Amino acid sequence: MIQDFGRDIAVGAFRGYRWWRAARGGWLESPWYGRARWDATENRARCLVLQRPRRWVRRRQPVDHTDGPPVLGCDCGFYALHEPPTEAPRETQQIFPWQTTPDLSGRGPLVFGVAEAWGRVLLGTHGWRAEYSRPLALFIPQDATLPFTDEHAISARYKIPVLRDLGWLLAEWGPDRIDLARSA
Amino acid sequence: MNIGEIVREVEVVPVSEPMPLAEPVEAPDAPVPPAREPAHT
Numbered sequence: 001m002i003q004d005f006g007r008d009i010a011v012g013a014f015r016g017y018r019w020w021r022a023a024r025g026g027w028l029e030s031p032w033y034g035r036a037r038w039d040a041t042e043n044r045a046r047c048l049v050l051q052r053p054r055r056w057v058r059r060r061q062p063v064d065h066t067d068g069p070p071v072l073g074c075d076c077g078f079y080a081l082h083e084p085p086t087e088a089p090r091e092t093q094q095i096f097p098w099q100t101t102p103d104l105s106g107r108g109p110l111v112f113g114v115a116e117a118w119g120r121v122l123l124g125t126h127g128w129r130a131e132y133s134r135p136l137a138l139f140i141p142q143d144a145t146l147p148f149t150d151e152h153a154i155s156a157r158y159k160i161p162v163l164r165d166l167g168w169l170l171a172e173w174g175p176d177r178i179d180l181a182r183s184a
Numbered sequence: 185m186n187i188g189e190i191v192r193e194v195e196v197v198p199v200s201e202p203m204p205l206a207e208p209v210e211a212p213d214a215p216v217p218p219a220r221e222p223a224h225t
Binding site for chain 2: 006007008009010011012013014018032072079080081096098117118119120121122123124125126127128129130180181
């Protein structure tokens, strides 16, 4: 049974931590499903999963829900976490790659950073799923070796800061603590 | 990505957009200035 929360209204945007894939030309892409290329100012989620009785199956073409995205009974939407991932065991990172420690940002095609969300947003205890999102800032260490592009191309395309220090990213761009309790 | 248990649904309006209102609100009528007496000629 899917719980109906009603819908609160808020002004502004939520922030959260997430990963992107840094592609050729300085583009940022969704890393796990769909390889959607992100725009600098506004990206609207589309549903890529099809619910079968026993498992989720990727759709051939993205679709739009009539009420969303994101939809409570689905997995669609842009994702981000309230807290940066902590160092997880290697086995955990292989199964849940988004749990990879941010220290590994830029050691391959994946880069870690902060996104903001607006539109319809589902707040979870560990993160959010959102209708609209855009990248705000990235963490790429000085000695990173991105295979397909570099931080200058990303920064020029998205007009966002690329920070060399993870502490700076967390302090300056990290999300405020979100009130998860529903307002009256 | 595991975001845990969903606990709230929020419609987030960007700062640059006007807040949606439940009902349209009309601006109050402007006060009518008192009629001036015609100047004596």
